[in-house]
Amino acid sequence: MENLILAFLRSQFGDVRRKTRGALLEAAALGMIGLATALLFLSLFLWLSSVMEPWQAAALLSCVGFIVAALLMLFGRTLMRPNEPDxxxxxxxxxxxxxxxxxxxxxxxxxxxxxxxxxxxxxxxxxxxxxxxxxxxxx
Structure with a gap:
């Protein structure tokens, strides 16, 4: 009877441990991408601050970050928009x-x-x- 219940739960929910591990790995990958992006902006800031004033380098990188975020938001909204039937x-x-x-x-x-x-x-x-x-x- 116990095997029957386990088989039913697996058929309804799948392998919960495997899905949890997959979600944790995905979260770790997104964290690494965020860290890499932050370090990239920091290195760009340090390089640009040697060429121009530090406040100008910060403003330039902030504008670039806002433009990239706006483009990603625009693409995300177009993907989430429901398709209207023809x-x-x-x-x-x-x-x-x-x-x-x-x-x-x-x-x-x-x-x-x-x-x-x-x-x-x-x-x-x-x-x-x-x-x-x-x-x-x-x-």
Whole structure:
């Protein structure tokens, strides 16, 4: 019975010790990257302070740090932003749900002569796409 409970817990949560070790190693790696970055800025400051005034070197490095942080924040926000569905795909899905457009691929809509059928489906697709695009631009 004990083995059954252990097997159930492992199937639900996985190997907790392994995940904890992985998270600790990741935190240590991030700490090392932070330390390396701090030492890099310190060495740049010491080198620049021999070339220019120390306050100018500090201001220059602060500006560089702020620009890098702003770029990272911008990239992070764009990665976290949810993807908006394509209005064209929404219109096609709505037409298929209403039965105005065939469920299959384009080859399914071809007639016996190999030419695609032109009919109400095309007109309805254009109408629905226009309505969806028009509604999405009113925001």
């Amino acid at each position: 209005p064209h795909d929404q219109a096609i899905a709505a037409l298929k749900a209403l039965g105005l457009m065939p469920q299959g691929t384009l080859k399914d809509t071809e007639n016996a002569h190999g030419k695609p059928e032109q009919g109400i489906g095309l007109v309805a697709a254009a109408l629905a796409a226009g309505l969806m695009l028009g509604r999405s631009t009113k925001r």
